[in-house]
Amino acid sequence: DQQVKQNSPSLSVQEGRISILNCDYTNSMFDYFLWYKKYPAEGPTFLISISSIKDKNEDGRFTVFLNKSAKHLSLHIVPSQPGDSAVYFCAASDGGSTLGRLYFGRGTQLTVWP
């Protein structure tokens, strides 16, 4: 059973507008969350992360929000650019589990059109 869920397989946004990618998780032991970006024919690359002791983390155009009570996190991209078109994976880790093991969602394909 998937412990990290990305229920929207795709999202299409106009350039300059906000992109919001959502992620839900079921394991209450998860205490660290990450977003990865993947272009075709490349490996995933780390984008941004957040610890469960925070509810927001910003890095330039990218902001991740965490709602622990709802077991929900979201990635906001403002403003969206065509180069942001990629698959975005949400991932989580369990503070009590094996070092470094990540649980991934199925990904959301973001398309940013001019």
Add this chain to the structure above:
Amino acid sequence: NAGVTQTPKFQVLKTGQSMTLQCAQDMNHEYMSWYRQDPGMGLRLIHYSVGAGITDQGEVPNGYNVSRSTTEDFPLRLLSAAPSQTSVYFCASSYSRREAFFGQGTRLTVV
């Protein structure tokens, strides 16, 4: 600055053949893992290792073997390839449960 290197990038196998996907990292990371990516399925963990000599199974380990004799290398062996193992395989390494660094991937087709 190599990071995580996977070889080969592409491979075609016949059903029943065996092969080894290579993964090497030069960052002295203790943790290494193998994932497969299939359409609509995201990244699924096959096997992982927390250090030389220590390996464990992930979500989808059947049909695959791993070993970790050195910190740098973590090969993935397909014992008897099946069409269901057609996928893109990614190796990753990390020094903590923070960000993992991924290789470029190996696209495997089993016919």
